[in-house]
Amino acid sequence: MAALTPPAGTAAQPAREAAGRRHRPRLWRGVVGLIAALYFLGPLLSSLLFTVDVPGQGFTLGSYSGILGAAGFWSSLRLTLELAAATIAVTMLLLVPALIAVRLTAPRLRVLVEVLCSLPLVVPAVALTAGISSVLQWGPDDFADTPLFQTFNTVQNPGFPVVLLLAYVLMALPLAYRTLDAGLRALDLTTLVEAARNCGASWPRAVLQVVLPNLRGALLNTGFLTLALVLGEYTVASILGYQPFAVWIVSIGGSNAQMSVSVSVLSLVLTWVLLLLLAAAGRGRSARPPRGTRTSPAAPAPTLQEKS
Amino acid sequence: MTATTAEASASARGAGGATVEFHRLYRRFGATVALDGLDLTARPGELLALLGPSGCGKTTALRMLAGFEHQDAGDVLVDGEDITRVPAHRRGAGMVFQSYSLFPHLTAAGNVAFGMRMRGAGKSERHRRAGELLDLVGLAGLADRYPHQMSGGQQQRVALARALALEPRVLLLDEPLSALDAKVRLTLREEIRRLQQELGITTLFVTHDQEEALSMADRVAVLRAGRLEQVAAPAELYARPATSFVAEFVGTMSRIPAVRTGNGAQVEVMGARLPVQGELPSYGELDALVRPEAVRVALDPRGGATVVAASFLGAITRVTVRLPDGTEVKADLPTETAAVLPPGSAVTLTLPERPVLVDHRVV
Numbered sequence: 001m002a003a004l005t006p007p008a009g010t011a012a013q014p015a016r017e018a019a020g021r022r023h024r025p026r027l028w029r030g031v032v033g034l035i036a037a038l039y040f041l042g043p044l045l046s047s048l049l050f051t052v053d054v055p056g057q058g059f060t061l062g063s064y065s066g067i068l069g070a071a072g073f074w075s076s077l078r079l080t081l082e083l084a085a086a087t088i089a090v091t092m093l094l095l096v097p098a099l100i101a102v103r104l105t106a107p108r109l110r111v112l113v114e115v116l117c118s119l120p121l122v123v124p125a126v127a128l129t130a131g132i133s134s135v136l137q138w139g140p141d142d143f144a145d146t147p148l149f150q151t152f153n154t155v156q157n158p159g160f161p162v163v164l165l166l167a168y169v170l171m172a173l174p175l176a177y178r179t180l181d182a183g184l185r186a187l188d189l190t191t192l193v194e195a196a197r198n199c200g201a202s203w204p205r206a207v208l209q210v211v212l213p214n215l216r217g218a219l220l221n222t223g224f225l226t227l228a229l230v231l232g233e234y235t236v237a238s239i240l241g242y243q244p245f246a247v248w249i250v251s252i253g254g255s256n257a258q259m260s261v262s263v264s265v266l267s268l269v270l271t272w273v274l275l276l277l278l279a280a281a282g283r284g285r286s287a288r289p290p291r292g293t294r295t296s297p298a299a300p301a302p303t304l305q306e307k308s
Numbered sequence: 309m310t311a312t313t314a315e316a317s318a319s320a321r322g323a324g325g326a327t328v329e330f331h332r333l334y335r336r337f338g339a340t341v342a343l344d345g346l347d348l349t350a351r352p353g354e355l356l357a358l359l360g361p362s363g364c365g366k367t368t369a370l371r372m373l374a375g376f377e378h379q380d381a382g383d384v385l386v387d388g389e390d391i392t393r394v395p396a397h398r399r400g401a402g403m404v405f406q407s408y409s410l411f412p413h414l415t416a417a418g419n420v421a422f423g424m425r426m427r428g429a430g431k432s433e434r435h436r437r438a439g440e441l442l443d444l445v446g447l448a449g450l451a452d453r454y455p456h457q458m459s460g461g462q463q464q465r466v467a468l469a470r471a472l473a474l475e476p477r478v479l480l481l482d483e484p485l486s487a488l489d490a491k492v493r494l495t496l497r498e499e500i501r502r503l504q505q506e507l508g509i510t511t512l513f514v515t516h517d518q519e520e521a522l523s524m525a526d527r528v529a530v531l532r533a534g535r536l537e538q539v540a541a542p543a544e545l546y547a548r549p550a551t552s553f554v555a556e557f558v559g560t561m562s563r564i565p566a567v568r569t570g571n572g573a574q575v576e577v578m579g580a581r582l583p584v585q586g587e588l589p590s591y592g593e594l595d596a597l598v599r600p601e602a603v604r605v606a607l608d609p610r611g612g613a614t615v616v617a618a619s620f621l622g623a624i625t626r627v628t629v630r631l632p633d634g635t636e637v638k639a640d641l642p643t644e645t646a647a648v649l650p651p652g653s654a655v656t657l658t659l660p661e662r663p664v665l666v667d668h669r670v671v
Contacts, residue, residue, distance in 0.1 A: 195409040199423035213413040
């Protein structure tokens with residue numbers, strides 16, 4: 001037996017080495033996590049400190065309380081949120097039925113739809129805006145009373161600029177397409193729809209009650225990406241002369257540096273809160289399996305022999 | 309069977325078995341002809357298996373009955389009613405798909421109750437019926453499980469319960485067992501047959517597995533290139549195949565050279581004169597088609613045939629024997645008999661004086 005049992009010292013050494021190897025990835029994860037935290041949280045904390053620590057006054061929330069009363073804050077925030085909601089709705093109403101229809105009835109058109117949806121990626125926002133601007137400014141006087149001219153006027157209504165909504169929908173198309181397409185790829189769409197129809201569901205009910213609930217993740221992600229895009233979009237809105245939240249932040253920054261930084265911090269927090277609310281809303285409606293059902297002792301084994 | 313199971317059976321049986329008729333169905337996909345004038349009738353309450361190789365049109369016919377495909381010509385009748393223009397969701401045909409087609413966001417009970425929800429049944433009614441049907445398929449305790457928490461066999465049982473929940477006039481099974489492992493397949497095969505007989509529901513079962521078709525069906529329809537080759541009870545199909553295709557597709561057949569005798573009703577096979585089953589081709593060289601269990605093999609040092617291979621199949625062993633002309637013939641022998649005929653043994657073959665199917669020689 002003695003010959004088979006290595007001395008305690010030599011046996012412990014490989015064990016220590018193995019343990020060391022196991023700990024090394026954790027150590028690296030920690031280091032990477034720390035660097036990432038410093039990279040992201042450092043500027044944020046510095047900004048926060050800058051806004052609440054005023055030389056000579058010490059700690060104060062004055063710059064934050066001032067935001068609420070600042071001219072244009074509420075109107076720009078409301079406009080941005082309205083645009084975000086409308087962009088999400090229009091993008092999904094356009095894309096979801098189109099992608100489902102293409103997959104079910106004309107799969108050969110998928111490539112064409114993909115190319116069309118990806119086109120906005122190769123058109124810079126400045127070029128897009130210049131094009132929109134040129135079209136909207138065009139119109140001889142003779143056209144003044146025509147529906148086309150009136151439509152041009154309507155879409156530029158500063159209360160709710162539809163032209164911005166259309167531009168945002170275009171800009172969101174590539175992101176939304178990729179996300180929804182990935183969600184649809186993960187489903188056996190044809191069989192699901194056929195099974196639903198076989199169970200007595202009409203086409204619309206099959207889509208609403210079977211396809212959409214199983215696309216929840218993709219729909220939520222599309223909502224996240226579109227929301228983030230609209231909240232942060234500056235170029236198009238600024239060139240076309242509208243003042244949603246991002247444009248307002250830049251405009252206030254010129255007059256009051258401290259308030260500008262406060263607004264930036266607040267807009268970040270606002271974005272996170274909205275994203276979290278979207279995620280929570282999606283999770284709340286999702287039908288998650290009850291916890292422990294997989295191994296629940298209450299669930300009897302199948303009556304016939306089969307692997308479970 | 310529990311009380312609720314009996315109620316579920318009685319309820320589903322209330323739907324009764326319908327007659328299903330395919331009348332001269334044609335369907336073409338581009339250059340491919342999927343159905344080429346298919347004529348077939350399923351009798352009330354029977355389990356009719358549609359058997360054939362890939363691309364023979366069996367699934368196309370089933371999907372036409374379900375309303376997922378349209379025919380270029382011909383009619384689909386259920387109890388004499390032409391359902392060609394009835395949309396899929398109003399056909400009253402319950403279908404179980406090859407791929408597990410359960411709705412991933414619903415529990416087993418939710419899946420079973422889905423069809424009832426579409427029909428406007430109340431919540432308590434749906435809950436009660438779903439419970440009964442899950443009990444009927446042996447999954448009473450798994451009502452709250454989601455598809456991803458169940459095995460393939462369990463998912464197909466839920467799919468079966470979901471199809472039965474609609475109290476369908478016809479049950480359509482599209483290769484429901486092909487994705488399951490062998491043991492589960494065997495068990496579920498018996499379960500489906502038991503349920504179908506209990507409920508007396510007309511069932512069309514698509515499969516390319518001849519063993520599955522022969523063991524489950526009341527009748528088997530063999531399809532080839534969109535046409536019906538033969539429809540018959542399994543035993544008849546096996547014993548008296550109408551065509552050489554059926555003979556070779558259903559079970560195992562050996563082709564042995566046959567010679568005309570001058571008597572149109574007989575051929576000479578391995579020196580023996582045997583009556584011809586069906587019609588004798590009027591020209592060309594011939595082969596006799598012989599089942600392995602019909603071939604007798606005897607050890608004979610002067611015999612011209614040689615054993616070249618043996619496959620152990622349990623109670624029997626399938627022996628491959630090579631004739632002097634190079635033809636290979638398969639013979640099923642009791643394993644004890646085959647034990648004394650190792651590969652290399654010289655043997656003689658004999659055939660019983662029973663009618664044999666004769667076909668043009670395949671080179």
